């Protein structure tokens with residue numbers, strides 16, 4: 001934080017003084033492909049059912065602090081028990097609580113950059129030391145040999161699968177080896193799992209690995225980014241700890257009601273998820289065909305794209321075409337990289353045409 005007064009600077013914790021507010025660099029635009037949301041609207045019949053459920057929800061009473069009805073639904077969905085599920089105000093809150101409970105001074109996290117920067121922010125906030133197991137600079141695949149070695153002395157390991165922003169996944173066999181090597185807790189952040197191929201999720205390892213935590217969210221595939229609901233699947237003792245450190249009532253009555261409707265109607269999302277998956281392949285091919293542009297394969301609803309002069313391309317996409325994408329060009333290991341969310345076919349066509357023109361323009 002640059003503008004701290006002397007007074008506040010002298011009062012605030014050192015760990016906190018070095019932080020800056022999370023800034024996704026949002027500008028309102030005609031086409032927003034910057035935050036990996038589902039760019040399709042909530043399906044109309046699900047929205048109608050949510051509206052009805054919310055209309056029937058009293059607001060004068062506190063919510064169920066543990067969201068037990070929703071937990072039961074999630075448990076049935078994933079073939080586990082209520083004791084294996086913790087609901088939070090978005091995946092981000094669950095990540096924070098994970099750091100609060102298992103991180104802190106003297107604790108060591110291993111993560112695999114380039115990856116989701118929130119892990120780094122929470123580590124710093126709570127004084128957890130971070131050991132970085134860098135991905136291959138060309139393919140962004142995990143270095144499993146190095147990762148297993150680092151995991152042997154880690155309190156926490158986080159692997160994002162599909163990885164944001166590179167799209168790579170960890171093979172479940174590798175995740176199993178990681179759990180076996182690590183004396184601490186291994187989190188697989190599967191925020192984008194609904195977009196990946198069958199057999200990619202590590203969820204089934206919960207049955208055999210009691211130090212595994214799986215993170216899922218309603219924000220991406222299920223059109224609830226604005227409502228803030230995510231959940232963690234893990235062994236009952238880990239869930240108990242997460243339940244103990246959570247701030248009371250963060251999953252409000254409307255959020256619980258909306259997530260319950262979405263869970264019971266989750267099949268309705270299948271066609272749009274399938275479209276996004278096929279659009280991902282179509283968009284990757286179209287962008288990859290532009291001279292000078294490189295696209296990495298992805299199992300998420302986004303693509304990492306290397307474009308010459310990415311910073312300028314990103315600014316002109318916004319200013320000239322009103323298309324917003326995420327600029328990663330100043331992130332370590334991601335030189336000239338943009339991350340684009342896979343949108344509707346029309347959005348993807350517009351993005352492709354705009355990038356094709358801009359690449360020529362800035363050459």
Ligand SMILES: *Cc1c(COP(=O)(O)O)cnc(C)c1O
Nearest residue numbers: 090091092116164191217219230
């Ligand atoms: C989006 C995202 C999350 C969680 O998002 P919430 O909206 O807080 O549920 C977690 N991990 C990764 C890698 C993400 O991209």
